[in-house]
Amino acid sequence: MPFIPHTKQDIDAMLATIGVNDIQTLFDEIPKNLRTANLNDIPLGMTEMELARHLRDRAALDAGMLCFMGAGAYEHHIPAAVWDIVSRGEFMTAYTPYQAEASQGTLQLLYEYQTMMASLMALDVSNASLYDGASALAEAILMSVRSNRKHKASRILIPRTVHPHYRQVAKAIVGQQDIEIIEVPYCQKTGRTLLTDLEKLIGSGVTALVIPQPNFFGVLENVDELTNWAKQQNALSIGVVNPLAMALLKPPGQWGEKGADIACGEGQPLGVPLASGGPYYGFLCCKQDYVRQLPGRIVGRTVDMEGKQGFVLTLQAREQHIRRAKATSNICTNQGLLVTASTIYMSLMGPQGLRRIATQCHENLRLLEEKLLAIPGVKKIFNAPTFHECVLQLPEPVDPILTTLAKHKIQAGFSLRKAYPELGECLVICATETKTTDDMDKLVVNLRQALNQPAHAVMENHS
């Protein structure tokens, strides 16, 4: 019986103490007609050995890709130390730190994380994380509505340069309440959000403006002028940023004259593997003025009855388990394990290490661009500075090309056909510090080959 330790003697003794003849009697309060659970569709159990073979076969199907894809999830080198420590049972199988005295390890780590993340964003406070970057954006929007009651109607401006999935998630979560989300078009020359387009959307007032950095195209937005514009409109500014990039680029707290109010995004680049899509974590930081509107868990430092330093969950009265219907959010979980990984990663790298990694990513992207632009017909369509991703246009339909390359275990980028059909045959490509010149040359050789083939010869299941 996997993981159930009871012997027959144990069972007999326990039934005797309870005063029943068999285990089934313990379910006698449940109406008989309900006790019919039939699990026959589920196969019989496996041993760990059998399961290992089964899963190794499956994992092998997805393995071995040379990845030049970013689009919200990034491949970085993660030192062995990170997950060796995170995988310790004391971190991995610990519960939420509600009994603070028994959870000082996790709580101190979260306090250290909050410090690092707030500083990385150049803002005053951070919470202990949310589910992922997209839901963090949704929570940031809800937070801005709670904090900015100056406007009767709640209108949020989100540039189309924000990740398409993030915009979808924001609509799905925020759309259940009376909040209007308005998309802002981008400049087809620079790939950026323009003030002239924002001006047209002022309408009855703007509650918040979302500003990505870098944006989904990899392009660097003019964050100063966008932040200042938001301030003029009495709107809150919400930065959606890549946290690794913030070691190199100007962070949200330093945007414009007064800084952005809220910063959020996906923490995955900092020590969390791609892992087929998750678990990741969302970070959320803000200026001191808004701290009581911050959703999710927050750790505070205090002292114990002997004056010794200690850590507790604080500001819990805002949370669901106390405030219930009037809570700042319904969220219960934070992504504790992933935050643990990030905190260890950030500690290993330090400010200089992160800056060097970010710089290397940018350097690699520029080298990759150079090599790819040497292929006839391949064009870079936005002429603004980028971080570690850029948009390239191909001379042939992009989806069949990506399929052909994928068959050769190369992921050349993410197709923009579905989310940005107006751009034509484009993809967004990424280079991190993990890519070598050999990797890049392999991509170039294979892409050249794929482009010399007529498009209709490679139509198979592209998605």
Added chain:
Amino acid sequence: MNNVPKNLKYSKTHEWIRQDEESLTIGITDHAQCMLGDLVYVELPEPETNWEAGQECAVVESVKAAADIYCPVPGEVVEINEALLENPQLINEDPYGKGWLFRIRPFDGEIPSLLNAEQYTKQVASEAH
């Protein structure tokens, strides 16, 4: 054991009301502050705002709970106790004195019925189980 001054009026939701010359002063009762525990934060209504009877106009927060304060009579907020923003524990220490929350100028017209000290004491006793 809880203190219920006889010269005040009370609401069912544990607010006390004192008639001053031009306005009414509102606070929460000794029983309420006891149930909430050490108060850590208070959110008060903006001065010059209008409220209806029964509307949630303020929040008091302790470590284990956050309670809404309901405006007991319709009126305009004329003054708030700014000292509470730095020192919410004044409510625990002196709920009927230094711990007052805000002052309201009631609108003309019907004032909803409030409880007297005896009625409020009875209500608190019946709530306990």
Added chain:
Amino acid sequence: MTQLIFEYSQPGRLATAQVPTPTKKLDIPNEFLRQDKPLLPEVSELEVIRHYTRLSRRNFSIDTQFYPLGSCTMKYNPRGVHRLASLEGFLQHHPLSLDMNSQGFMACAYELQEILKTVTGMRGVSLTPMAGAQGEFAGVAMIRAYHRARNDHARTEILVPDAAHGTNPASAVQCGYKVKEIPTLLDGNVDIDALRSAVGPHTAGIMLTNPSTLGVFEQKIQEMAAIIHQAGGLLYYDGANLNAILGKVKPGDMGFDVMHINLHKTFATPHGGGGPGGGPVAVSERLVPYLPIPTVTKTTTGYRWLTEEDCPQTIGRLSAFMGNAGIILRAYAYARLLGREGLHRVAEFATLNANYLLARLKAAGFTPAYPTRRASHEFIVTLKTEAKEFSITALDVAKRLLDFDFHAPTMYFPLLVPECLLIEPTETESKQVLDAFADTLIAILQEAKTNPEILKNAPHKLPVRRLDEVKAARELDLVYQGQAA
């Protein structure tokens, strides 16, 4: 005293083996660049390992202690499951990979969808919600979509028992609903008469869990379902207590239309110090069109992701990718290890353990909150009498348990039972552990009689003594700025 990692910093120190050395001059214009240095530690790799390894030892965990937290299902998180979910093929796999390069993960996800359908008695499953609360949000959002599709805009209220977990009313409000609370009777069941009067054309639905948060089975569930359905509302099942009925009763059979499952509870995925979780939703036939995307479907040529084009009525996307993939893999691995026979045994042994512990505590003089009821997979003991007699609280008992190397049971809810301990042993604990726990509780109560101070000042043996939560909330210290506490 343990220092913060920042206090070990020496300017210029970093883990040099881990960092590349860029060679070219940076060609990003200066106005975009950061000029200052963020406050991150500047320490060596060895210092990092020491610091965080030491921190890990200041934690309780399932791997080190018994954790009888009611409604949390702190069962053993199998090590093999973690190892296999971390296979390189899964770990290095990009979420936006084409379907043809994702068949391994997708096969696991698809099969978990099917397993969850069987276990719940439902017709459709989406694995994307990233935790229970997100699952609840999805469930209520689907109820809303369903009524809107019928052009029924009068339904503005969601009913919730007053004993419900806080995420229930919070989720309902997040979907734009008003919440109406239904009282619970002294025997632990929801007041069905109050339910009948509360229901009407304005009722969108009700959120319930069964067994309830009070640890007892809602015996009139079928009658309640009929009342709600007759009024045109839908039933939401909070799957937090699924461990009590897994393999015994299917929520679909009880009349529920939609539910979420807590993979980090019932399917043994690790709690990680607060997360990640997994909150897949399962629905009856009429709600299938509204499931959050993406979901996996099986075709003759392999597995495929279904997205908004395939599912035009979906409530939408809840995460940037497809949810907590690694948690999905772990839950799948766990379900395959147990198989159908193992899944059947979960509720049986969880219930056996809970009833045994209840019997031992009852015999020792503790007061069950619902003495005439059987325990489900958990039960409540109230310390109301002892609190009065010895001037202690349930919190004091909980803190003293920590000194004996047991994590405390749940205490902060349900709000209905004063001074309560909600105890859930789970099926992976042995009789010997349960006996040790019972003996310890008995001993602590003895201490309460003779030496209550030792409880009120507990814990005594942990890295810190009882912490000042009031100070933490009044004097917010949420980030380190170079100052002492």
